Amino acid sequence: MIIDFLIYKYNYLATIILILIGLYSVIVNGNLLKKVIGLNILSTSVILFYISISKVSGGSAPIYAENVVRYDNPLPHVLMLTAIVVGVSITAVALSIIIKIEETYGTIEEDEIVEIDQNDDMVDNK
Amino acid sequence: MTIVIDILFLTFLIFAALLSIYFKNLLNSTIVLGAYSLYVAVLWTTLNAIDVAFTEAAVGAGISTVLFLAVFTKIQPEDRSVIKRNRQILALGTLFFVGYLLILGITDMPKFGDPNWVTNTYLIPDYIERTMHETGAVNIVTAILGSYRGFDTNGETAVIFIAGICTYLILNRGEN
Numbered sequence: 001m002i003i004d005f006l007i008y009k010y011n012y013l014a015t016i017i018l019i020l021i022g023l024y025s026v027i028v029n030g031n032l033l034k035k036v037i038g039l040n041i042l043s044t045s046v047i048l049f050y051i052s053i054s055k056v057s058g059g060s061a062p063i064y065a066e067n068v069v070r071y072d073n074p075l076p077h078v079l080m081l082t083a084i085v086v087g088v089s090i091t092a093v094a095l096s097i098i099i100k101i102e103e104t105y106g107t108i109e110e111d112e113i114v115e116i117d118q119n120d121d122m123v124d125n126k
Numbered sequence: 127m128t129i130v131i132d133i134l135f136l137t138f139l140i141f142a143a144l145l146s147i148y149f150k151n152l153l154n155s156t157i158v159l160g161a162y163s164l165y166v167a168v169l170w171t172t173l174n175a176i177d178v179a180f181t182e183a184a185v186g187a188g189i190s191t192v193l194f195l196a197v198f199t200k201i202q203p204e205d206r207s208v209i210k211r212n213r214q215i216l217a218l219g220t221l222f223f224v225g226y227l228l229i230l231g232i233t234d235m236p237k238f239g240d241p242n243w244v245t246n247t248y249l250i251p252d253y254i255e256r257t258m259h260e261t262g263a264v265n266i267v268t269a270i271l272g273s274y275r276g277f278d279t280n281g282e283t284a285v286i287f288i289a290g291i292c293t294y295l296i297l298n299r300g301e302n
Contacts, residue, residue, distance in 0.1 A: 005233075007129065007133075008237040008238050009232055009235060009237070009238065010129075010132070010133050010136060010238070011132065011136065011238055012232040012235055012238075013229075013232070014136040014137075014139065014140060016225060016228045016229060016232070017140055018139070018140065018143055019224075019228065020221045020224065020225050021140070021143045021144060021147065022143075023217075023220070023221060023224065024147070024217055024221060025147040027213070027216070027217040027220065028209055028213055028214055028217045029147065029205075029207060029209075030207030030208070030209070030210075031152070031205045031206075031207045033152050033155075033194075033197065033201070033205075034147060034152070034155065034205060034207075037146055037147060037155055037156075037159055038147065040159060040190065041143050041146070041147075041159075041162070044162075044163070044166055044186070047166075047178070047182075048166070048169075051170060051173050051175045051178060052173070052238065053245055054173075054175065054245075055173050055174065055238065055239050056239055056240075056241045056246055057238075057239030057240070057241060058239075058241070059174065059239075059241070060174065061174040061175075061176050062174075062254070062265070062266040062267055063176075063264055063265045063266065064258060064264045064265075064266070070241065071254050071266065072174045072175070073245060073246050073250050074250070074253065074254070074266040074267045074270055075249075075250060075253070075270065077175050077177055077178050077267045078267055078270045078271045078275060078278075080175070080178050081177060081178060081181055081267075081271060082278060082279070082282045084178070084181050084182055084185055084186055085181070085185060085282055085285070085286060086282065086285055087186075088185050088186065088189055088190055088193075089285055089286055089288075089289035090289075091190055091193060091194075092193055092289055092290075092293050093289055093292050093293055093296070095193055095194065095196075095197050096292075096293045096296045096297050097296060098197060098201070099197060099200050099201070099297065100296055100297070100299065102200055102201050103200070108201055109206055109207050110207065111207065111208070
């Protein structure tokens with residue numbers, strides 16, 4: 001029974017493991033770039049979940065062809081095309097904020113930024 | 127056979143994700159993240175999601191990696207952060223709780239590839255039947271993306287536009 005669970009739901013289990021890896025990186029790592037990498041892994045895991053739902057056993061890719069019994073579910077593919085592009089937009093904005101933080105504080109480590117904020121009354125607001 | 131390939135690739139994927147957050151050198155992390163995206167693209171091909179696969183290969187593995195590499199012209203490529211004990215305990219507690227809830231959730235999910243589940247029987251056969259003579263497109267994904275859900279795609283374009291403006295404004299802030 002546990003073997004059945006592992007084999008037939010391995011995709012969903014892998015999704016959960018990837019979500020947890022991404023969340024761990026976002027919570028624990030003090031480096032801002034590592035947090036963005038965690039966000040990337042998180043968004044990929046959600047895409048993996050949707051694509052796993054869309055697969056039908058014995059199904060072919062959703063393009064019309066002859067002698068095809070069954071097609072895969074095309075709707076999650078469409079939704080995930082949108083999700084990939086939005087994920088890259090998030091990455092771009094986050095990385096530009098990181099560059100600005102580096103120019104202002106001279107570091108991208110969370111602890112050092114908090115320390116600088118506490119020591120200086122006025123941060124040079126570029 | 128498909129299930130064996132699937133399990134193999136997913137295991138590789140988890141290893142790549144762990145490695146990319148394990149490395150202390152940020153350049154290593156970024157390159158492993160690019161390899162991870164490429165693995166994901168191959169996995170989508172084995173799962174028959176072809177449009178998603180080439181979008182992921184071009185946008186996820188290509189542009190995303192280039193953006194990360196562009197940041198290294200400004201920052202130091204090393205992770206000097208010290209992992210705090212209390213924050214790690216808090217994070218592990220949260221992750222166990224979230225993981226427990228999610229595993230409870232997947233016990234109700236159908237088996238992988240079940241053709242009789244509700245997402246594959248409600249509304250989707252209708253789409254597959256009508257797409258050919260209503261839009262004339264051979265690729266069903268393209269037909270839904272451009273025709274049935276055209277407003278959604280329009281909104282996606284708006285998101286890209288807003289993200290571009292935001293990046294431009296943030297990077298030019300303070301330089302009059």
